[in-house]
């Protein structure tokens with residue numbers, strides 16, 4: 091895997107390479123597992139790697155990527171629902187499916203935009219001459235572009251922590267909805283959908299009646315697939331065998347919890363007999379409806395009670411203390427907190443309706459942490475006394491308190507390396523004790539980062555074919571949000587005009603330390619650039635060097651020095 095070292099690298103559709111840690115750097119004392127943690131180990135049974143076969147030619151590849159991939163055998167053709175999390179895993183899944191039925195693939199369906207359902211698609215596509223249909227909701231491509239585009243650096247880094255991809259693989263028990271994320275094991279293989287719909291789509295594929303319904307929930311672009319002849323339901327990620335991720339700690343915009351309940355109700359109305367979720371094992375019989383029912387009740391309870399308590403004036407922390415799941419919901423094997431949790435859900439629902447201000451005036455404009463650190467330190471008798479409090483918290487195994495004290499000491503930059511070591515110890519302890527794998531992996535990753543000798547993350551550059559899947563607009567959006575205001579002259583106005591061989595034009599106007607992007611070229615261009623879309627995409631993604639591209643005539647620029655200088659404005 092080559093490392094990117096070219097002139098400009100904006101982290102566009104780059105993927106963090108997995109497992110680059112040297113030897114296990116966090117050699118912390120052994121911590122006895124609690125029963126709760128043992129349940130997490132039990133939960134791994136959901137992800138035993140195997141292809142399960144069901145009636146009507148439906149087969150489930152479970153435990154390869156973190157999401158399941160389904161094969162449905164049709165008349166002379168096959169249909170794939172969800173394409174696993176990587177080309178690396180898609181190759182294994184394809185081999186298994188091909189041994190069952192070697193017919194060509196007529197359609198690949200994405201239940202939603204997340205990488206664990208889309209990034210292996212290219213492998214399936216490359217195995218045949220005729221391109222299959224790629225079916226998804228009409229907003230799926232936009233959602234993919236958002237994650238691959240402006241949010242890529244932070245989502246990539248937080249996902250890596252949440253899924254534990256930089257931890258030694260044996261330290262990851264599971265990731266709650268799958269065994270281990272393989273996204274970074276190969277270059278991303280996303281293929282843009284070519285059949286999309288708004289509310290619903292009913293078509294016959296290879297002799298099978300397919301019904302696709304928009305069903306916002308875990309994501310806004312979520313769909314479910316209904317095969318009426320088989321009474322088979324593919325709910326995507328709107329149900330799996332763990333408490334739903336009403337919020338994900340890797341970071342997400344607000345998830346519409348109410349819409350999620352409505353989507354489950356639409357599934358229940360179909361009276362499905364067999365349910366094939368995109369994570370965890372399929373289930374069927376009377377149990378199928380009962381499970382959908384308790385799941386929707388669990389979500390509605392959290393939503394409604396959060397609103398009720400919010401309306402009484404409670405702040406998120408108070409709501410968390412006052413909310414208690416109904417006994418049947420709390421006892422359901424489908425609602426154990428192996429992915430989402432009640433606590434994070436409450437905060438997210440509150441935030442979705444009211445935004446970040448809790449209502450508590452002390453939290454509107456709190457004093458900065460370094461100042462609070464000084465006040466607290468003075469209160470207890472100086473930084474040494476505060477440091478002693480941290481040591482005491484570690485000894486007493488009050489590890490969350492230890493983390494909070496370490497925030498203060500780090501803000502004061504007091505005995506920073508010792509504080510970091512204690513912080514790592516607290517993170518390691520809390521991670522090891524957590525039965526929620528998201529928390530576990532995030533905390534263990536942080537512990538490793540704090541004291542480990544981990545090599546810097548390698549980046550797998552995207553392949554040129556992947557760049558074709560992403561529109562030019564996204565690249566300009568990424569440029570905008572990478573503008574470093576310290577590198578531009580606030581008094582200068584630069585108008586860079588791009589003309590592409592495709593006929594597309596883009597103007598980028600630098601003014602007042604913002605880059606405005608326009609689709610129409612003005613008459614007063616300071617800089618003129620003529621090139622192919624693919625060339626500029628590769629330059630911006632770090633695959634090609636702009637100097638070489640100018641020299642070879644692939645990038646024609648009237649003022650090349652100014653152009654190269656302009657590119658530096660978008661570097662960190």
Ligand SMILES: [Zn+2]
Pocket residue numbers: 157204206207327368369
């Ligand atoms: Zn998923």
